Amino acid sequence: MSNALNIQKEKYKAWVTENLGEKTGIWYAPYLEKLGHLLEKYELASGYKENFFEYQSYLEFKNIYQQMTEQSDEDIERYVSGKGTPRYPGKYGTTRVQFRRKIAEDEFNRGERSKPDNLGGIPDWGVLMRSYLIFLYYDENPTLIYPKKEKKIKDQEDEIDKSINYWVISPGENSRLWDQFHTGNMIALGWDYLDDLGDYDSKESIERKITEQRADGVRPTNDTKAVWEFYREIQPGDTIYVKEGIKKILARGVVMGDYYFDDEAPEYKHRRKVEWQQVGKWEIHQTFAQKTLTCLNSYPTLIQEIDQVMNEGFIDSKDTEVNEFRIWLSNQVTDTGASLNDKTITQKISALKDIEQNFGASIFGETDIEQLKQLKDIVIADESYKKYKGVSGSSIDYYIRFVKSKPTVQENEPFTMDEFLSEVFIEKNELVRLISLLENKKNLILKGAPGVGKTFIAKRLAHVMMGEKDETRIQMVQFHQSYSYEDFIEGFRPKAEGEGFELKQGPFVNFARTAARDPERDYFFIIDEINRGNMSKIFGELMMLIETDKRGEQINLLYSNDKFSVPPNVYIIGMMNTADRSLALLDYALRRRFSFFEIKPAFQNETFNSYVNELDNPNALNRVLDQINSLNNQITEELGTGFQIGHSYFVGDAYKVDTANRLEEVIEYEIIPQLFEYWFDNEQKANDWAERLRGCYDGEK
Known part of the structure; x- marks a missing residue:
């Protein structure tokens, strides 16, 4: 390689490593050196220079990039300015996936790779092109600063390709349709009575049709979401995984075509063509939600783990935990409300690793909160430990918060509407109304006389809306006259050992943060004797955030100054005893935020x-x-x-x-x-x- 090309290569490696990820420049550079040769060899593109470092002008390479991708000037401007990662046009979006597969097969034939479908360590053709394009732009404009520089913790070399979506689909009950998916090179969805989805002009029109077909009268929110996403959100070029249960992967493929309705098929008539890239059976450490179709883009560490286990055959659970913690930290803020920067995040992770080594303790992967608290006390009290003394305690505190907000996914006993009605003494039409009220308002108070089963109904209502008995997604507290904001949200509490105070998050904050990390599933916070407490005082600034149209909006909490929001998948159910004369009525501001449903004696049921x-x-x-x-x-x-x-x-x-x-x-x-x-x-x-x-x-x- 000439000296000029070598200089260009080293400049690229340095810039990309600094702005796109720690090892990205070293990883990508060898592929760019021979990209023209590889594309010619695999008959993916022709007529380009063998070594892409010969393209040293942004405008020249932009023309090359557009010839290959057919991406518009507007899309390229959005990408290089950091305003988003547009999708590739359909044709390139599907052909670019052949690049990794061709290299894997070639290396397997040369004895350099264990399996022909092992795609590990091979960058995407489009990602290579984008990285060089953006490098050239900022190399020629040195006064500009790459806008994502402060977010590179989340954009490392093993981060997901944000120009596509990643989906996981269940091939029928107990994976019974997987063989058809595999041999037919397709994925499929039920709800056949809808007929061709091309006849529907909106998500609401699909929901109306599903509602007409359902005998229970319940609003079919999840069913509608699955159908609409299959029809409109999945795009050619997206990655699709096929799952079995909640921890197994059967295949990885690329969506190759638009939605079509196969009227000749006996069932699951809604379909899309797929090219399967890897087929087998792999078990992962993390878990999937028990849903038919889920978009995984909100779970980057899960996508990374799937890729690791499918391509390397094993899971380093500690690396998975560290990476998940790293991404979680990048979304946290300091006591001034500023985001944690890369240096702080790296320092905290290094501190925890050093504590593990020096104290022979386990932190990453530990779920026992009390064990972590005890370790923190030991580390702080050890006068001989100097290396990370200043950040040791706060690093463990952050990890404790991370563990507390981590959702639990497990296989649970199903719970149907019929089971609800066999256990709870209310009529079916009342149950349908309860579900509708809670879905639409998100905050519901069950009021009634003593002994009408309000608490029992609240828990079973949560179960029936989940479709399963999952106690990990239900939390219950009881209000009383002394209950306060500090008990519910956050506040300073005396330390257990009696020396000073420490800031502690309350149950609602911990619960909401767990739900926010698990947006595909519903969570239920149940408050017994809700009118025994001073609601305005207890909820504080959350009075606004619990409103239906304010869900997801952020505010800074009173004591910690942490940014906090109430996610849309949190439902609040309160119980109110109407027979206690000592209880004050709820104020009008609070009443406006809840629907009220009276539970009556069921002697006629x-x-x-x-x-x-x-x-x-x-x-x-x-x-x-x-x-x-x-x-x-x-x-x-x-x-x-x-x-x-x-x-x-x-x-x-x-x-x-x-x-x-x-x-x-x-x-x-x-x-x-x-x-x-x-x-x-x-x-x-x-x-x-x-x-x-x-x-x-x-x-x-």
């Missing part, structure tokens, strides 16, 4: 009556229930519906063991004392009802 009649001795209980209905009528007339006696008093395993004994306990020690509270100014009325109820289980009226 068919499922409840079936439950009663299946008990060993239902006669006495049925007599009591007749009286309770009459009692509730009088309570409603004199006190209001919020003071009725609820059905939950008569539900539980104890009734299945000894109905009569449990019935007597509930009447004597729960319901009758409540009646004396209601009619504290009329004991005779309370006594009369007490005797009527006692007469029921004595066999009298």
